[in-house]
Amino acid sequence: MPRIIGVDIPENKRVLISLTYIYGIGLSTAKKILSKAKVSEDIRAKDLDENQISMIRNVIDKSQYMVEGELKRVVSQNIKRYKDIQCYRGNRHLKNLPVRGQKTQKNARTKRGKRVAVGGANPKAVAKT
Known part of the structure; x- marks a missing residue:
C-alpha cells in the first residue's frame, strides 16, 4: 500500500479515488x-512508482491545502473558540445539539x-401505590 502523508491509501482503487x-x-x-x-x-495506486508518489507528496506539502492533523487541529480550535466566546454555534456544540439549523423535535437522533427507556413509568404502576 502506498503511504502518503501518513495515510495508507488503498492500492486496488484508482489514484483519484x-x-x-x-x-x-x-x-x-x-x-x-x-x-x-x-x-x-x-492508473491504480499499486501501479504508481516511487517518482510519482514523491511528486504527489511534494504537491500536497508545497500547496496551500491543509490535510490530516493540521486540518483537524484547526477545526477543533475553531470549535473551542466558538465555545469560549459563547456564541450560538458554540452553545449548540456544548449542548450536543445540531449546529447548522436542523430541527430537533422529531429527528437529530x-x-x-x-434514547434511554425509563422502566416502570406506565400509568398503571403509578396508580397502584
Whole structure:
C-alpha cells in the first residue's frame, strides 16, 4: 500500500479515488493535485512508482491545502473558540445539539444520542401505590 502523508491509501482503487482517503482531500482537490503532479487519474495506486508518489507528496506539502492533523487541529480550535466566546454555534456544540439549523423535535437522533427507556413509568404502576 502506498503511504502518503501518513495515510495508507488503498492500492486496488484508482489514484483519484484513493487520494480521497486522506482527511481534507476530496475529489476536486485530488484532481488538482494529480494534474499538478502530472499523474494520470486512471492508473491504480499499486501501479504508481516511487517518482510519482514523491511528486504527489511534494504537491500536497508545497500547496496551500491543509490535510490530516493540521486540518483537524484547526477545526477543533475553531470549535473551542466558538465555545469560549459563547456564541450560538458554540452553545449548540456544548449542548450536543445540531449546529447548522436542523430541527430537533422529531429527528437529530445521531447528534442527541440514543434514547434511554425509563422502566416502570406506565400509568398503571403509578396508580397502584
